[in-house]
Amino acid sequence: MLYQRSSVLFKAAQEVIPGGVNSPVRAFSAVGGTPIFAKSAKGAYVYDEDGNRFIDYINSWGPMLLGHAFPPVVDAVIEKTKQGTSFGMPTAIETEIAELAVSMVPNIDKIRFVNSGTEACMSAIRLARGFTKKDKIIKFSGCYHGHSDSFLIAAGSGAVTFGTPNSPGVTEGTAKDTLLANYNDIENVKSLVEANKGEIASIIVEPVAGNMGCIPPVDGFLEGLRAICDAHNILLIFDEVMTGFRLAKGGVQELKNVNADIVCFGKVVGGGLPVGAFAARNEIMNHLAPLGPVYQAGTLSGNPLAMAAGLAMLKAINADVDLMTRLEEKTKYLHEGIADALNKNNVIHTINRIGSMISVHFSQDTVIDFDTAAKGNNETFKKFFHGMLNRGIYIAPSAFETWFITDALSYKDLNETIAAVEEIAKDL
Numbered sequence: 001m002l003y004q005r006s007s008v009l010f011k012a013a014q015e016v017i018p019g020g021v022n023s024p025v026r027a028f029s030a031v032g033g034t035p036i037f038a039k040s041a042k043g044a045y046v047y048d049e050d051g052n053r054f055i056d057y058i059n060s061w062g063p064m065l066l067g068h069a070f071p072p073v074v075d076a077v078i079e080k081t082k083q084g085t086s087f088g089m090p091t092a093i094e095t096e097i098a099e100l101a102v103s104m105v106p107n108i109d110k111i112r113f114v115n116s117g118t119e120a121c122m123s124a125i126r127l128a129r130g131f132t133k134k135d136k137i138i139k140f141s142g143c144y145h146g147h148s149d150s151f152l153i154a155a156g157s158g159a160v161t162f163g164t165p166n167s168p169g170v171t172e173g174t175a176k177d178t179l180l181a182n183y184n185d186i187e188n189v190k191s192l193v194e195a196n197k198g199e200i201a202s203i204i205v206e207p208v209a210g211n212m213g214c215i216p217p218v219d220g221f222l223e224g225l226r227a228i229c230d231a232h233n234i235l236l237i238f239d240e241v242m243t244g245f246r247l248a249k250g251g252v253q254e255l256k257n258v259n260a261d262i263v264c265f266g267k268v269v270g271g272g273l274p275v276g277a278f279a280a281r282n283e284i285m286n287h288l289a290p291l292g293p294v295y296q297a298g299t300l301s302g303n304p305l306a307m308a309a310g311l312a313m314l315k316a317i318n319a320d321v322d323l324m325t326r327l328e329e330k331t332k333y334l335h336e337g338i339a340d341a342l343n344k345n346n347v348i349h350t351i352n353r354i355g356s357m358i359s360v361h362f363s364q365d366t367v368i369d370f371d372t373a374a375k376g377n378n379e380t381f382k383k384f385f386h387g388m389l390n391r392g393i394y395i396a397p398s399a400f401e402t403w404f405i406t407d408a409l410s411y412k413d414l415n416e417t418i419a420a421v422e423e424i425a426k427d428l
């Protein structure tokens with residue numbers, strides 16, 4: 001495949017945009033080469049500026065659960081656009097999508113819409129701090145909650161040490177209020193809570209982790225977090241920006257039957273437009289301005305185009321009783337096909353999967369947390385990535401990313417993907 005026009009566009013972009021991209025994950029830093037410039041997309045396919053077609057397993061990093069340019073979403077946005085694109089006044093559609101979201105997700109009474117997953121998580125933490133009148137939070141190594149300061153903290157050694165910032169610009173003052181724990185390690189969380197008694201406002205977690213590959217919670221992990229939070233007046237935040245409306249209509253709360261105190265959304269909830277949201281029961285949400293003292297705002301929050309896209313998306317998901325089963329079956333089929341192809345060629349690997357999320361790790365250890373995810377062989381991944389790309393299969397340009405299965409994928413697409421893996425596996 002040729003990427004001539006992408007190369008030219010990338011050169012021009014680098015002159016005026018840092019690294020040529022508006023979000024670092026789009027650059028090919030971890031795998032080498034030139035990022036592919038997208039031109040259009042439809043269903044399961046994305047087309048680049050050179051006219052190449054790719055079967056897409058990124059799907060805008062999750063939102064396109066029902067495929068690209070999903071007609072109900074496209075139509076809803078076009079119709080709304082004709083009526084004006086922003087008012088800075090309340091609109092009826094905001095209540096409509098809020099009512100639908102509240103009816104789909106367990107254990108929430110009210111929801112507030114924002115413009116990104118980052119904003120949702122940042123606001124959720126502020127709300128948790130305001131509600132509990134405590135400062136510290138616990139997050140897990142390898143979990144991503146957007147790029148706000150409190151969350152850009154790397155793994156420190158020792159369970160009780162304070163985190164240190166892993167981006168310049170995050171102050172030590174902010175970092176010291178973020179404590180790090182190991183994913184799927186409930187004892188680790190217990191000891192952190194003991195060592196910081198009465199100081200922890202919130203534990204924030206991806207209830208199924210998706211930003212270090214796909215890592216489901218081990219049995220008892222989420223239940224354990226719930227029990228610790230109940231015992232210590234800590235609010236449990238489920239960051240369902242990736243999993244919400246994807247792993248079940250009601251997200252992981254429904255799937256695993258564990259309630260969070262605050263839930264964050266993004267990605268699917270916006271149907272491909274910039275939307276995030278956070279939600280909780282009345283007693284917590286009523287602490288937000290203008291009802292309560294915790295401030296949170298947004299000029300374009302609840303934007304009519306974004307709400308129209310999100311509403312069309314949620315309606316389609318809510319109406320389709322077989323959707324989650326279909327997605328899971330496609331993902332399982334892909335899993336088995338890839339595993340067979342790699343096994344036949346003796347390629348060491350581990351595949352994690354839940355619902356429509358799957359990740360391939362070039363490591364023989366089970367992958368249950370950041371340390372085990374980091375053991376994967378990146379050289380093998382690079383070869384795998386470029387092999388797939390050159391065969392028209394677009395997976396994320398990093399070994400730490402989940403593949404997102406869309407309902408638009410046909411079994412023919414899945415077979416084409418498995419055939420590509422079979423070819424590549426010979427050289428891995």
Ligand SMILES: *Cc1c(COP(=O)(O)O)cnc(C)c1O
Pocket residue numbers: 115116117118119121144145146147206210211239240241242266267276
């Ligand atoms: C993508 C993501 C975010 C950040 O959302 P943005 O819309 O990129 O700001 C937060 N949390 C999780 C779990 C995510 O996957």
